[in-house]
Amino acid sequence: MIKTIDINCDVGEGVGNDPELLPLVTSCNIACGGHAGDEASMRATIRLAKKYKVKIGAHPSYPDKENFGRKVLSIAVPELQQSLKEQLETFARIIQEEEAYWHHIKPHGALYNTVAKDDVLAKVFLECVTAYTPGRYMYTPPGSCIAQAAIHSGIKIRVEAFADRNYNEDLSLVSRNVKNAVITSPKAVLQHLRRMVLEDKVKTISGEVLPLQADTFCVHGDTASALEILMYLHEELPKYNIQPAK
Numbered sequence: 346m347i348k349t350i351d352i353n354c355d356v357g358e359g360v361g362n363d364p365e366l367l368p369l370v371t372s373c374n375i376a377c378g379g380h381a382g383d384e385a386s387m388r389a390t391i392r393l394a395k396k397y398k399v400k401i402g403a404h405p406s407y408p409d410k411e412n413f414g415r416k417v418l419s420i421a422v423p424e425l426q427q428s429l430k431e432q433l434e435t436f437a438r439i440i441q442e443e444e445a446y447w448h449h450i451k452p453h454g455a456l457y458n459t460v461a462k463d464d465v466l467a468k469v470f471l472e473c474v475t476a477y478t479p480g481r482y483m484y485t486p487p488g489s490c491i492a493q494a495a496i497h498s499g500i501k502i503r504v505e506a507f508a509d510r511n512y513n514e515d516l517s518l519v520s521r522n523v524k525n526a527v528i529t530s531p532k533a534v535l536q537h538l539r540r541m542v543l544e545d546k547v548k549t550i551s552g553e554v555l556p557l558q559a560d561t562f563c564v565h566g567d568t569a570s571a572l573e574i575l576m577y578l579h580e581e582l583p584k585y586n587i588q589p590a591k
Contacts, residue, residue, distance in 0.1 A: 349590035350542055351561040352578070353484070353505070355404060355453070357382045357390035358413075360567050367393050369575040371589045372400035372561065374451045374484070377432035379406030380414025387436060391443045401445055402484065403477070405432040406453035413567075414454035415521065422469055429473040437477060449503065450474055451484035452491070458518065461489035468494055475500075484561060487516055506559035508538040508578075509568050511550045516557065519550050529570045531577035538562060538578065542587055 353372040356363045358381040367373060375390045376382030382390075394401045406414035408428040418425075433450075440447050452460055452470060460467040467490040474483075475498065484505045485492035495502050509528045511519040519526040528534050540546050540554075547557040564574055582588065 347586050347588050348542060349588050351400075351503070352508070352575075352589050353400075353402070353451075353561050353563050354571070354575070355563070355566045356394075357386045357404070358567055359386065362566065362572055363390055363393055365572050366566055366575060367397045367399050369572075369579050369589075370399060370564070372402060372448060374402045374404035374449075374453070374563075375436070376453070377403055377405045377436045379408050379428060379432050380410060380412075380453050381406075384435060384439060387439050388443060391440055391445050395443070395445050400448040401440065402449035402451050403433060403436045403447065404451055404453045405429050405436075405456070405474075407456050409455075412455075414456065417455045417459055426469065426473050429470070433474060433477055447477075447481060449482040449484055450477065451505070457486070460491040461486045461517070464490045464494070467491040471495060471498055471500070487557060487559065503560040504558065505561050505563055506541050506547065506557055507565075508534050508541075508562045509564050509571075509574060512547050512555075512557075514549050514551060514553055514555070516547070516555065523550075525550065527565075527568060529568060529574075531570065531574045534564070534574050535578060535581050538582075539585055539587070543585065 352370045354370040355374045357375040407418045460470045478500045482501045482503045483495045485502045487504045545558045
């Protein structure tokens with residue numbers, strides 16, 4: 346029996362590998378100008394996603410290009426709300442102009458990790474995106490504050506797991522400041538992903554195996570070996586009756 350999965354990737358981040366990555370994934374998260382990107386990059390990436398029939402998502406962030414959105418910013422809530430509003434308004438306008446289908450929303454980096462644990466900020470984030478959620482999914486970490494808040498608000502979610510990141514025992518991601526936070530070996534990524542897909546389990550950084558059910562699996566576009574990883578998965582997954590769901 347073939348098991349189909351969604352493999353998503355963060356793109357439009359100025360890395361320069363989007364044309365190679367997008368044919369190998371089934372959904373993508375496009376930087377909206379907060380941590381990376383601008384109107385030109387959003388438009389170009391949306392066009393590529395349309396070309397390769399990849400589901401398109403918005404990837405809003407803390408307004409922090411200096412740290413690529415991977416540092417928690419101590420900014421006032423109204424300032425964050427204004428930035429998120431501007432990011433999503435711009436994305437919405439461009440995707441409408443390009444006559445593309447907007448499938449989902451996924452917060453980026455430090456914002457993603459914060460709304461996973463902080464009820465207040467999760468609600469703030471949802472208030473900013475609610476106008477754009479009807480008919481769309483929210484990609485969320487398993488058992489997170491943002492997932493619960495979205496469900497309570499009637500927003501459809503898809504639980505996300507990371508093929509190229511290691512996990513702590515509480516199912517949070519290992520900090521990028523820690524060695525081995527990112528899995529760069531294609532073979533190791535395959536092993537990690539196979540366990541999550543076929544067993545609904547994940548092996549943590551300490552070696553403990555825990556339950557983890559997910560609907561979509563991410564490979565970061567800015568991981569140095571991202572293209573190598575995705576090419577390897579493209580070749581190897583069918584051998585285990587796993588197929589990306591175009």
